[in-house]
Amino acid sequence: MTVVLFIVGLVQCGLLFLLTGTGAKLARQAQKEREEARYVPHGGWPRVAMIIPAAGNDPRMEAALKSLLEQDYPHLLPVLVTAGADDPAADIIRRLKEDYPALRHVIAGEAKDCGQKNWNSLAGVAAVGDAADIYMFCDSTHMADPEFARCLVGPLARNEAAFSTGYHEVEPRDHGIVTLGYALSVLLMRLLQGLSAFTQPWGGAMAMTRAAFERYGVARLWASTVVDDCSLGAMLQARGVHVKLCAAALLRTTAHRHAFGTWRAWMDRQVLFLKFCMPGQWLLLGVFAALMLAPVLWAGFTFCRDLIGRGGGTGPFLALLWLLLLAGTLSSWRRLVPVRVPLGRWLGAFFLASGLFGWVYLRTIPARTITWRHMVYLVGRGGALLGMRRRG
Template structure:
């Protein structure tokens, strides 16, 4: 048993080391991609529409939307979509149009058979129609560099892929455990995106050609599904379609004094989307949960037993060896943060992230609904929406 848990600990450290290497490779690829995005594709940049579902009253939404509206992509049509004409997000859009008159504001109305975000995106596409050759879909709460749209749509514009995706990174503005734990969680998911076996569309930053949108039946899929990205990922995986990861299309998410319930709700949605849309990957998440939970639990019991004189010295020695290896592989992860973080705080953040992930995964096993904003979605196989009610 002792050898088993130590082998699991070795596997955990090996995975974290592999992901850190993947993260460094993504940074190198991002620089190459930004260089390529400076050049105009043969035939010029295709007409593109940036469709952004906007909801809620996030404190940094105005800055995030301004960063999306200040893109240097030529012939880009920005479309901001709200569910209602009278809501805080709609008022924000009207204020933004004073400085950005090219913005189109679409009022989608309430969703009836799908997630509200899906409905908003589809109404945005309908408003654009065939005036765009590329559809770019973005979230409304992340900061974008001016070349974000060119980096994200570049692979589609050059004919290298029909679908492309970016991701985001969290910039912690404090060193609280929840804030750093959230940052670690997003880093982990971003690095998994860098492994080709796990690359899939991310709804916060994805692009596709208008031809692919119609050919793969994206509108029909989203019209009955709870989520945009995982459902599309499952469809493309089933049809053997390639999704191009664009590391330079990286949005920034600022986090300060991050709320524990907000973090948990966000992580629950990520796990539940996979459970309903991509059950195979959800089962793999269970393996990852074991990999994250078992080594620290066993090490804690081994060290406690050693202190109380209840166990042999071998167990305590292996626990200390595992902890040393863990610190060795976690240390370089701090290089991906914009500000230095003490190693002990980063270790505590890792523990919080692992504990939250295991808790959320266990809660997902019996779950039959997804709570998203003010709605509760009863979800069936493949992410199909069976019922919507106010939460």
């Protein structure tokens, strides 16, 4: 069994090393996309509606919204959507309208048959109508570089795809294990996005032509499902539609003293969205979770036995060899994070993330609901919304 688990550890390190190469490939792709974004496509830049659902009073929101409103794009219609006029985000939007008069604020009302974010996005689309050729959807708490919109819209403007997506990276502002664990988790998901088999829309930064929005019935889909991106990804995958990953359309998320509960709730949603919308990928994710966690548990058990004098054999040597290989592989991952991270803390973050990943996955097996903000959604196959209630 020791040899088998050591081989599992080697497979784990090999996969992580492969993803390191994916990170380097994404960096090269991003540079190419930024260069392409400098040139006006044949026929000019299309009209784009930037639709941003917003809720709450996240301290990062105002700066993030400003970064989106200050995009270097010639025909951009910014539309911010809140559920109600009394939402804390509405106060931020009203302040921003003083400096950005082109900004439109849409009140969507409370969602009844779908997730609130879906309902807000659809309200934004309805307000824009045919005034835009492309609908771009963004989250409200991530910082964007000035060329973000051109990089995300570029493939659509050049007729290379009908759907495009970006992603985000976390910039840790401290070396806390939870903060680094969250940064590592997001990095892992971004690297997996770089593999074509796992590329799917991300709701925080995705775009589609108006023609594709109508042809594929995105409005009907979102009006009955709990989440925007996973439900759309499942539908596009079933119909064989390609989603273009734009490596340069990379938003930045800052994290400081990140709370464990916030990280766990975020991971819960990521796994549950796949369970309900893309069950095949959810099952594959379970294999991946076991691959990440099994060598960690084996090595920990082996070292503990050795400490109390009950070890022996090749177990401790193989466990140490695996740990050195893992440290070398994860050390290269640190180059993919915006700030310098101590290797020891980075390893600790990996162990914690692996444990949390396994625990969260097991909890999702019997789950039938998704908790998001103040709502609990009862979800069926394909992410269909079966019912909802307020938390507490």
